[in-house]
Amino acid sequence: xxxxxxxxxxxxxxxxxxxxxxxxxxxxxxxxxxxxxxxxxxxxxxxxxxxxxxxxxxxxxxxxxxxxxxxxxxxxxxxxxxxxxxxxxxxxxxxxxxxxxxxxxxxxxxxxxxxxxxxxxxxxxxxxxxxxxxxxxxxxxxxxxxxxxxxxxxxxxxxxxxxxxxxxxxxxxxxxxxxxxxxxxxxx
Amino acid sequence: xxxxxxxxxxxxxxxxxxxxxxxxxxxxxxxxxxxxxxxxxxxxxxxxxxxxxxxxxxxxxxxxxxxxxxxxxxxxxxxxxxxxxxxxxxxxxxxxxxxxxxxxxxxxxxxxxxxxxxxxxxxxxxxxxxxxxxxxxxxxxxxxxxxxxxxxxxxxxxxxxxxxxxxxxxxxxxxxxxxxxxxxxxxx
DNA sequence: GTCTATAGTAGGATAGAC
DNA sequence: GTCTATCCTACTATAGAC
Numbered sequence: 001x002x003x004x005x006x007x008x009x010x011x012x013x014x015x016x017x018x019x020x021x022x023x024x025x026x027x028x029x030x031x032x033x034x035x036x037x038x039x040x041x042x043x044x045x046x047x048x049x050x051x052x053x054x055x056x057x058x059x060x061x062x063x064x065x066x067x068x069x070x071x072x073x074x075x076x077x078x079x080x081x082x083x084x085x086x087x088x089x090x091x092x093x094x095x096x097x098x099x100x101x102x103x104x105x106x107x108x109x110x111x112x113x114x115x116x117x118x119x120x121x122x123x124x125x126x127x128x129x130x131x132x133x134x135x136x137x138x139x140x141x142x143x144x145x146x147x148x149x150x151x152x153x154x155x156x157x158x159x160x161x162x163x164x165x166x167x168x169x170x171x172x173x174x175x176x177x178x179x180x181x182x183x184x185x186x187x188x
Numbered sequence: 189x190x191x192x193x194x195x196x197x198x199x200x201x202x203x204x205x206x207x208x209x210x211x212x213x214x215x216x217x218x219x220x221x222x223x224x225x226x227x228x229x230x231x232x233x234x235x236x237x238x239x240x241x242x243x244x245x246x247x248x249x250x251x252x253x254x255x256x257x258x259x260x261x262x263x264x265x266x267x268x269x270x271x272x273x274x275x276x277x278x279x280x281x282x283x284x285x286x287x288x289x290x291x292x293x294x295x296x297x298x299x300x301x302x303x304x305x306x307x308x309x310x311x312x313x314x315x316x317x318x319x320x321x322x323x324x325x326x327x328x329x330x331x332x333x334x335x336x337x338x339x340x341x342x343x344x345x346x347x348x349x350x351x352x353x354x355x356x357x358x359x360x361x362x363x364x365x366x367x368x369x370x371x372x373x374x375x376x
Numbered sequence: 377g378t379c380t381a382t383a384g385t386a387g388g389a390t391a392g393a394c
Numbered sequence: 395g396t397c398t399a400t401c402c403t404a405c406t407a408t409a410g411a412c
Contacts, residue, residue: 107353379411
């Protein structure tokens with residue numbers, strides 16, 4: 001198989017496993033078994049486990065940007081776009097209940113490890129933060145746009161952690177409703 | 189040294205290291221170096237790493253209950269007690285910026301590991317949840333007390349994750365102010 | 377109750393054949 | 395590009411001396 005295709009498959013599988021089991025808890029053997037490659041062969045594609053993580057983060061940043069760009073074409077009203085983000089916790093409810101937020105849990109894990117790629121992982125938050133900030137600015141709240149963006153991120157992370165701990169779908173819906181009410185005070 | 193004292197010291201050190209570095213990332217050698225005990229000697233006190241974790245959780249549950257009981261003697265108004273909880277993210281700001289919330293990060297990590305003690309760790313959340321629920325009930329909101337308690341927990345977890353990722357003290361203060369405003373609508 | 381020595385395993389990483 | 399074989403290190407856990 002071509003190098004590029006195999007590399008992309010490794011990143012895709014590693015992405016899923018890092019999310020489901022965590023970075024530390026995922027071994028080369030795990031990725032190899034899922035991809036269908038021998039352990040030693042990874043080193044043809046990546047020079048270390050960290051470099052796989054780097055590629056995974058890069059891939060997540062890119063796919064997040066694509067998703068946000070798509071939301072912009074699907075909704076003209078910035079408030080609808082923001083609600084689209086808020087509702088991720090419902091849309092991806094099963095994954096989040098099982099494994100938490102992919103961005104939040106990765107940042108939390110890398111912070112404990114004091115890992116070199118902690119800063120790169122934080123960029124994943126920043127992609128959302130910047131985009132949310134822009135939406136609030138479009139709604140006419142340029143002066144407090146970043147603060148409001150952070151508040152929406154705070155909501156999403158809090159819901160993700162507790163929905164993961166309690167696996168409670170109803171709790172998530174109540175929090176989303178509360179957020180919708182809050183957001184309506186900032187809409188046009 | 190007596191068995192009980194050594195055991196208590198192991199739990200205390202392990203508690204701190206599990207918080208600072210995470211459970212997986214903390215080895216017996218790490219704990220041993222900090223306590224001043226040889227690796228092999230742990231097994232006189234604990235039969236496995238998991239049993240140390242169990243003791244750490246037990247210890248955290250007990251100290252949390254003590255803390256909450258103390259808050260009840262210090263504040264007569266349930267709203268003041270709730271604010272005392274809300275302000276943990278400021279009071280323990282440096283630790284939370286550096287290592288996240290001890291309860292949230294442990295729950296997140298154990299969920300990824302699908303660890304046997306996940307349920308025990310969740311009790312740590314439940315201690316706070318039940319106490320907060322009781323305070324809202326005292327404020328006359330018995331019908332929605334658990335929902336309000338979960339909302340306060342959601343705030344604390346969201347703030348902890350983002351304050352850990354961005355190490356931003358001002359962000360925390362803004363969120364606490366927002367929470368104070370919200371809480372005032374439920375006070376007497 | 378504490379120590380050293382060591383077994384046993386798993387994981388990251390490398391070398392070299394095909 | 396992929397494989398097997400292997401090295402090295404770190405870790406959990408046990409055995410047995412003191």
